Amino acid sequence: MDSIASSSLSSCYHIIFTSLAFILSGLIFLLTRKTKSKALRLPPGPPGWPVVGNLFQVARSGKPFFEYVAELLPKYGPIFTLRMGTRTLIIISNAELVHEALVVKGQVFASRPRENPTRAVYSCDKFTVNSAVYGPVWRSLRRNMVQGMLSSARLREFHNVRSMAMDKLIDKLRAEAQSNNGVVRVLKNARFAVFCILLSMCFGVEMDEKTVEMIDQLMKKVLTVLDPRIDDYLPILSPFFSKQRKIAREVRKEQIETLVPFIEKRRSILKNLESEPNAATFSYLDTLFDLKVEGRKTTPTHPEIVTLCSEFINGGTDTTGTAIEWAIARLIENPEIQQRLFEEIKNTVGERKVDDKDLDKMPYLNAVTKELLRKHPPTYFSLTHAVMEPAKLGGYDIPTDANLDIYLPPISEDPKVWSQPEKFDPDRFMSGREDADITGVSGVKMIPFGVGRRICPGLSMATIHVNLMLARMVQEFEWSWYPADGKIDFSGKTEFTVVMKNPLRAMIKPRV
Numbered sequence: 184m185d186s187i188a189s190s191s192l193s194s195c196y197h198i199i200f201t202s203l204a205f206i207l208s209g210l211i212f213l214l215t216r217k218t219k220s221k222a223l224r225l226p227p228g229p230p231g232w233p234v235v236g237n238l239f240q241v242a243r244s245g246k247p248f249f250e251y252v253a254e255l256l257p258k259y260g261p262i263f264t265l266r267m268g269t270r271t272l273i274i275i276s277n278a279e280l281v282h283e284a285l286v287v288k289g290q291v292f293a294s295r296p297r298e299n300p301t302r303a304v305y306s307c308d309k310f311t312v313n314s315a316v317y318g319p320v321w322r323s324l325r326r327n328m329v330q331g332m333l334s335s336a337r338l339r340e341f342h343n344v345r346s347m348a349m350d351k352l353i354d355k356l357r358a359e360a361q362s363n364n365g366v367v368r369v370l371k372n373a374r375f376a377v378f379c380i381l382l383s384m385c386f387g388v389e390m391d392e393k394t395v396e397m398i399d400q401l402m403k404k405v406l407t408v409l410d411p412r413i414d415d416y417l418p419i420l421s422p423f424f425s426k427q428r429k430i431a432r433e434v435r436k437e438q439i440e441t442l443v444p445f446i447e448k449r450r451s452i453l454k455n456l457e458s459e460p461n462a463a464t465f466s467y468l469d470t471l472f473d474l475k476v477e478g479r480k481t482t483p484t485h486p487e488i489v490t491l492c493s494e495f496i497n498g499g500t501d502t503t504g505t506a507i508e509w510a511i512a513r514l515i516e517n518p519e520i521q522q523r524l525f526e527e528i529k530n531t532v533g534e535r536k537v538d539d540k541d542l543d544k545m546p547y548l549n550a551v552t553k554e555l556l557r558k559h560p561p562t563y564f565s566l567t568h569a570v571m572e573p574a575k576l577g578g579y580d581i582p583t584d585a586n587l588d589i590y591l592p593p594i595s596e597d598p599k600v601w602s603q604p605e606k607f608d609p610d611r612f613m614s615g616r617e618d619a620d621i622t623g624v625s626g627v628k629m630i631p632f633g634v635g636r637r638i639c640p641g642l643s644m645a646t647i648h649v650n651l652m653l654a655r656m657v658q659e660f661e662w663s664w665y666p667a668d669g670k671i672d673f674s675g676k677t678e679f680t681v682v683m684k685n686p687l688r689a690m691i692k693p694r695v
């Protein structure tokens with residue numbers, strides 16, 4: 184989710200721009216030398232070039248950003264600085280620093296950095312929960328999302344939507360296996376199932392599968408144009424990227440033109456709910472039409488509603504789909520865990536299908552999900568934070584225009600906190616041997632959803648989705664590795680979230 188982590192910068196950029204950047208950097212360095220020499224004590228970091236900083240080192244490494252960061256940890260420790268052109272990134276990766284920043288000094292560290300021009304267009308100038316600066320707009324939007332859609336009472340109301348999406352997922356897996364010698368793609372199917380749930384919760388109008396797929400493609404296109412480009416770090420190069428800016432504007436236009444008709448449809452349905460027996464009784468859109476935002480006189484415009492809906496859908500789709508892909512890989516790797524989970528399901532629900540209300544009654548399922556989120560946080564970086572005012576962290580200065588990025592894996596794999604952290608072992612949470620509060624309130628040990636004021640508001644819903652999907656998938660099928668004699672490669676790559684480098688394909692055998 185982190186802007187940098189979500190993409191690896193195209194390696195060809197630096198060849199084109201290195202020489203140009205050198206000349207410019209020399210010039211700008213001379214011009215800005217005086218202001219730069221202000222006595223800030225930033226965390227240490229690898230030496231970079233004037234102006235471009237470490238930008239080309241990162242790009243030239245050819246590695247995903249998370250790997251580049253992981254390799255710097257032994258040398259620079261849990262807090263270090265990377266200078267990426269005009270952006271200063273401060274990367275932290277241990278529990279103490281996260282606790283200091285997001286809990287002890289939570290209010291100061293609760294903001295978000297300035298956005299690049301493309302993101303600013305798509306977020307309607309930071310009119311989303313995730314991008315808003317810490318203040319009244321963020322408070323209004325977040326309160327609306329949480330109270331309007333994500334409270335436990337609201338979540339219960341969408342029980343049927345989940346149940347239908349799960350049935351569809353199982354049917355799809357069965358059909359794919361039948362036409363493909365028992366082999367299915369895990370991420371694609373899991374992602375699509377959760378996308379259907381979120382789409383339905385968001386728009387509350389009936390959509391056929393073709394429409395859902397069309398919107399899915401559109402959302403993917405949006406995520407692609409939001410991938411950071413080199414001119415986001417060196418705006419001076421932006422004249423070279425007019426084609427990309429044009430494409431971004433066109434995709435935004437397409438996004439608005441595609442989604443506004445559904446907004447209008449819902450608006451008209453609301454005028455007469457009885458006329459549409461298949462329409463949902465409630466949707467996220469319903470909370471947005473008359474939304475009052477602190478400090479604003481008007482209700483959200485169409486582009487703003489499109490933006491907020493896209494945030495709701497995108498926030499939970501790839502993250503949840505990714506979690507399921509890693510989970511199934513771990514269950515295949517550990518057939519005894521899969522078997523124990525299946526037995527728990529069978530003993531809890533008997534012959535009927537697993538339902539929302541069964542989830543709390545299955546401690547082993549919950550332990551598997553927790554262990555999964557410890558070992559494979561779907562995003563390796565939290566969303567980028569920024570400070571409201573100049574601050575200190577770990578004794579270093581954090582200026583207001585710096586990006587604070589939290590690298591999550593070292594926290595949940597810290598050998599000082601976890602026994603055999605490299606091992607996938609749900610039992611650690613069953614035996615009372617170890618525990619962790621996933622919200623971070625009673626201590627930062629694993630924070631796949633972040634911690635503090637900006638903690639993921641979708642935490643409860645996401646946990647339900649992961650638990651339910653896993654339970655249904657294991658209840659219906661026995662999962663095994665494809666090809667049968669192959670070996671699972673547990674390395675990851677960044678695709679907005681950190682997915683398996685080789686997309687997981689698995690053999691499934693119906694249990695009955």
Ligand code: HEM
Nearest residue numbers: 312313498499502503561565566631632633637639641645
């Ligand atoms: C397994 C699934 C998910 C994971 C791992 C996840 C993870 C995260 C993380 C790490 C953050 C950043 C927290 C921070 O800034 O410190 C975040 C923020 C956010 N997430 Fe999630 N998320 C998931 C599902 C969802 C869902 C289902 C929604 C949907 C509605 C959602 C909506 C958001 C929003 C709106 C924010 C921004 C919060 C703010 O800035 O106040 N996420 N999530």
